[in-house]
Amino acid sequence: MNFSKSFRNIFLVILLSLIVSACATKKTTTKVEGQMQGDVYTGTDTVKYLADGVPDRVFFATNESILTTKSRDTLRKQANWLRENSNINVVVEGHADERGTREYNLALGERRANAAKDYLITYGISADRISVISYGKERPVDSGSNPLSWSKNRRSVTVKAN
Amino acid sequence: MIRIFNLTFFIVFLTITKANSLIEIDITRGNLDPLPIAVSPLFQDDKTKKNSNNQIKIENVGSEISLVVENNLKTSGLFNPLSKEAFLQKPDIAHLKPRFEDWALIKAQALITGKVTIEDKKLKVEFRLWDILAGREMMALAFTTVPSNWRRVGHIISDKVYERLTGEKGYFDTRIIYVSEEGPKTARVKKLAIMDQDGFNTKYLTLGNELVLTPRFNPTSQMVTYLSYFKNLPRVYLLDIETGTQEVVGDFPGMTFAPRFSPDGKKIIMSFAKDGNSDIYTMDLENRIVERITNHPSIDTSPSYSPDNKFITFNSDRSGFQQIYVMKSDGSNVKRISFGKGLYGTPVWSPRGDLIAFTKLHKGKFYIGVMRTDGSGERLLTENYYQEAPSWSPNGRVLIFYRETKSNDQGEGFSAKLWSIDLTGYNERQVQTETDASDPSWSSLLSN
Numbered sequence: 063m064n065f066s067k068s069f070r071n072i073f074l075v076i077l078l079s080l081i082v083s084a085c086a087t088k089k090t091t092t093k094v095e096g097q098m099q100g101d102v103y104t105g106t107d108t109v110k111y112l113a114d115g116v117p118d119r120v121f122f123a124t125n126e127s128i129l130t131t132k133s134r135d136t137l138r139k140q141a142n143w144l145r146e147n148s149n150i151n152v153v154v155e156g157h158a159d160e161r162g163t164r165e166y167n168l169a170l171g172e173r174r175a176n177a178a179k180d181y182l183i184t185y186g187i188s189a190d191r192i193s194v195i196s197y198g199k200e201r202p203v204d205s206g207s208n209p210l211s212w213s214k215n216r217r218s219v220t221v222k223a224n
Numbered sequence: 225m226i227r228i229f230n231l232t233f234f235i236v237f238l239t240i241t242k243a244n245s246l247i248e249i250d251i252t253r254g255n256l257d258p259l260p261i262a263v264s265p266l267f268q269d270d271k272t273k274k275n276s277n278n279q280i281k282i283e284n285v286g287s288e289i290s291l292v293v294e295n296n297l298k299t300s301g302l303f304n305p306l307s308k309e310a311f312l313q314k315p316d317i318a319h320l321k322p323r324f325e326d327w328a329l330i331k332a333q334a335l336i337t338g339k340v341t342i343e344d345k346k347l348k349v350e351f352r353l354w355d356i357l358a359g360r361e362m363m364a365l366a367f368t369t370v371p372s373n374w375r376r377v378g379h380i381i382s383d384k385v386y387e388r389l390t391g392e393k394g395y396f397d398t399r400i401i402y403v404s405e406e407g408p409k410t411a412r413v414k415k416l417a418i419m420d421q422d423g424f425n426t427k428y429l430t431l432g433n434e435l436v437l438t439p440r441f442n443p444t445s446q447m448v449t450y451l452s453y454f455k456n457l458p459r460v461y462l463l464d465i466e467t468g469t470q471e472v473v474g475d476f477p478g479m480t481f482a483p484r485f486s487p488d489g490k491k492i493i494m495s496f497a498k499d500g501n502s503d504i505y506t507m508d509l510e511n512r513i514v515e516r517i518t519n520h521p522s523i524d525t526s527p528s529y530s531p532d533n534k535f536i537t538f539n540s541d542r543s544g545f546q547q548i549y550v551m552k553s554d555g556s557n558v559k560r561i562s563f564g565k566g567l568y569g570t571p572v573w574s575p576r577g578d579l580i581a582f583t584k585l586h587k588g589k590f591y592i593g594v595m596r597t598d599g600s601g602e603r604l605l606t607e608n609y610y611q612e613a614p615s616w617s618p619n620g621r622v623l624i625f626y627r628e629t630k631s632n633d634q635g636e637g638f639s640a641k642l643w644s645i646d647l648t649g650y651n652e653r654q655v656q657t658e659t660d661a662s663d664p665s666w667s668s669l670l671s672n
Contacts, residue, residue, distance in 0.1 A: 125545070127500070160628070163569035163583050163612045164437060164663070165482040166539065166546055168451075168458070169495065169502035169523040172479055176500030195456060196479055196497065200435055205409035205635025207609075 102130055103213035108203045112220065116143045119219040120178060124159070124212075127173040129181060137178055140220050141185035151223040154178050156196040159212035164198060171196030178218040193223065258304040259389065260331050262356075263294045265308065266338035266349065267315040275342040280371045286315070286340040289349065292378025293336060293385070295422060296396045300386065300622075301651030306332055315339075319352060324359045332356050336385060347371040351381050353388055363388050375424060380671060395617035396421060399667045400624065401439045401448055401465075402642060404428065405660040409631065409638050416450060418465065421666070423656035429465065438482065439463075440665040443575075443618075444489030448665075449473065451481045460494050462509075474507045474514050482525045486533050487575075493517070493536065495525040504538055504555075517555040528572045528580075529553065530597070537561075537571040537580050537597070548582055550597060561599030570613050573597070576620040579647075583612040583625075592625050592645065605649040618668045621647050624655060626662040 097105030103121040110118045118140075120133035129137065144150065156175030158167035175194035183189050204211040266286030268276065276285045297303035311318075312326040319337035327335050338351030350366035365384055367377055376397060383394030404417040416429040416436050430436055430452075439450035448463045460480040463470040474480065476496050483494040490509055495502045504517040504527045518524040522542035529536055537550045548562040548571045562568035566586025573580055574594075584591040584604065590611045593604040611627040624644045631638040640662045642655040655664075 125541075160610070161585070161588075163526070163539075163546075163585075165495070165526045166523060166541075166569050168437075168479070168481045169497055169525050172497040172502065173500040173523065180500070195458065197435075200412070200437070202410055205631055205638065206633045207630040207638075208633060211631075211633070211635075 097210060098213050099130075101209060101213055102132075103210070103216070104132060105214075108214050112140065112222070113143050113147075116140055118221065119217045121213060122174055122216040122218075124216065125162070125170070127170065127177045129177055133178075134181060137181045138185055141182050141187050144182065144187045144191065149224075151191045151193075153221045153223045154182075154192060154194045155201075155219045155221060156194065157201060157215055157217050157219070158199045159215045160199045160202065160207070161212060162199065168196050168198035171198045174216075174218045178220065182220075258302055259333055260304045260306055261297060261334045261336065261385075262306045262311060262327055262330065262332035263290045263297070263308075264311060264313070264318050264335065264337045265290045265315045266340045266351065267319055268340045268342075272340060272342045276371070279342060279345065280374065282374070285342070285347075285371070285374050286338065289340065289374055289378040289381070290336070290338070292375055292422070293382045296379065296382035297385065299422070299651075299653065301646055302386075302390065306330055322354050322356075324354075324356050327354075327356045334362075334385075334389065336381070338381070342371050345371065347374060347377065349377050349381075353385055375420065376670070379420070379422075383669065392621065393619045393669065395619050395622065395666070395669065397670050398618060399441075399670070400642070400655070400664050401429075401441055401667070402626075402657070402661045402664040403436060403439065404657070405640050405662060406432075409635055416448075416463075417657075417659075417661070419657070426658050429463070429468075438613075438663050440484050440615075441667045442485040442489045443487055443668045444485075447485075447489075449483040449485060449492050449494075451483065460492065462492070474505075474512075476505075480505075482527065484528055486529045487531045488533055493527045493529060495527070504536070517553075518551075518558075519555075526570045530573045531575055531577045535573075535597070537573055539569045539571060546585075548580065548595075548599070550580075561595065561597070562602075563599060564602055572614055572616060574620045575616055575618055579620075581614040581616065581623055583614065592623060594623075594647065603649065605645050605647075606643075606652055611643070613663055615664050615666045617666050623647065624664045624666055626664060628662075 102123050112118050116139045117136045120136050154175040156171030158170045179192045179194050202215040204214040266289050268286040276282050294305040298305050310330045319339050333356055335354040341348045348368050353363040355362050379397035382396040386394035398421045401418045404415045405412055407413045413432040414436050415432045416439050419426040435453040437451040439448050446466045452461050458479040460473040460483040461470050462473050473492050478498040480494050480496050483492050491506045493506045496505050501521055502523045502525050504524050507514045522540050524540045527536050527538040536553050539546050539548050546567040546569050547560055548568045549558055549560050551558040566584050568582050568584050570583045571580045579594045581594050589607050591604040592606050592614050595602040609630045614623040614625040622644050627643050628640045640660040642661045642664050644655050645652040
């Protein structure tokens with residue numbers, strides 16, 4: 063009797079933990095979905111920092127080079143940092159995801175890098191401190207073939223040149 | 225660099241028989257009924273066997289050449305080479321005078337016979353093509369070359385047979401230049417590589433120290449143009465694959481990319497990207513004069529000339545999305561020609577002039593297709609997860625392109641391979657490469 067009760071309790075515990083773990087799985091999925099707005103990546107997975115609180119990259123929608131509100135915010139932080147560190151020059155690298163033809167993506171990466179560069183210039187950074195290079199789809203940071211991976215790869219990254 | 229094209233051929237027509245053959249192949253429709261052909265091993269005598277062993281380390285070069293021919297004819301999809309085990313006649317006897325009844329018995333409609341000798345470090349090959357049903361010789365040719373060229377002899381024989389039976393030039397004595405790929409997706413190492421059209425004799429032309437992309441042959445010489453990230457400056461380069469010398473094309477203050485030769489070989493057409501805008505430019509290889517062809521705030525890229533050099537097709541996103549356009553070669557009369565659903569890119573003008581091959585992206589699938597030069601008659605030849613960048617065989621019958629597989633969420637399972645497909649949409653097959661491969665470009669016929 064006693065034995066059977068404790069057995070039932072164990073069974074309940076197992077059942078409960080199964081439900082909890084099922085919830086946990088679901089939670090992770092929600093978190094992944096929360097990393098994109100539309101198809102623009104909004105997470106921090108691959109992001110590096112030029113300085114404390116200054117993210118090095120901004121993300122783009124498919125086939126787009128328009129800067130989102132968040133991207134403009136990031137680039138203003140970069141501009142502030144560049145103003146404070148006037149000896150530093152940067153290269154803005156433009157990238158595309160793998161779902162486009164190679165040559166078009168090279169052009170698209172160049173367009174994205176220039177969108178970021180132009181924004182830095184409007185915030186007072188001299189054009190001759192910023193060079194751009196496009197890698198098209200040649201240098202993904204995430205090698206998955208899914209919308210989240212692609213969103214991380216549609217980016218421009220500001221890199222110290224000296 | 226590697227000297228590859230120092231090859232001389234002496235071709236002699238043994239006899240020219242103007243026979244009105246019964247066999248011919250209609251290649252304008254999908255060939256569901258390939259022509260049964262017997263490729264008899266080329267006969268070699270004992271002396272040749274010894275010389276062959278000594279000079280090129282091959283036991284039976286005649287047999288090897290016949291295998292090259294057999295493989296070419298088979299991969300064309302137009303021929304069905306019959307099993308050699310069924311052959312009743314010995315190679316030397318068949319070459320003198322086939323017993324047509326014997327070959328008809330195994331259902332052969334055509335027969336290739338030949339003889340090979342190696343003497344004084346020269347490889348001599350003669351071959352004959354026979355019409356079994358009509359019971360007569362259709363063609364006879366002889367070649368002299370260096371023994372190391374034996375595979376090319378096989379390719380030339382294949383071209384002659386193909387031409388005699390289809391009425392169109394072959395594409396077997398050709399090479400493919402492509403980008404060899406190795407390593408993980410996030411740190412891919414890419415090298416320029418060149419191989420025979422059938423995947424043999426691969427040579428690597430760069431070491432992989434810098435990223436290289438989109439090599440393309442000059443249709444008239446052994447020059448290649450490609451994109452290299454040498455010193456982290458993406459620029460179009462010109463490479464002489466005979467001498468290994470290379471140079472930057474033009475003096476552009478920014479990225480140049482998407483290069484291609486004009487069909488007369490005199491110009492390079494490419495994109496130049498500056499301040500977020502890509503336009504199309506040409507550079508004359510003789511006088512180095514650079515001309516701007518398009519001037520539009522959109523992305524204009526992947527240009528390709530018509531074979532008469534009078535028109536250019538390219539893709540542009542000036543409509544808001546990537547679409548295909550045609551203009552006169554001076555940049556006037558720009559007309560959009562792709563109006564189907566989806567995005568269209570990488571237009572390449574057929575060497576015959578009547579079609580443009582392209583890549584299409586629609587609802588998450590990639591297609592290789594062809595359309596007429598006014599955009600009508602769109603035909604999609606193949607659908608896949610990812611494929612792009614078709615390049616025409618020199619006779620305009622076959623397209624080679626590359627295809628990538630989908631990775632899982634861990635980034636595993638990725639591959640890039642070369643594939644070819646007949647213009648009819650039939651005969652899709654993978655082209656063997658030593659490594660992963662992309663960006664193929666088909667050369668012109670090396671000999672004619």
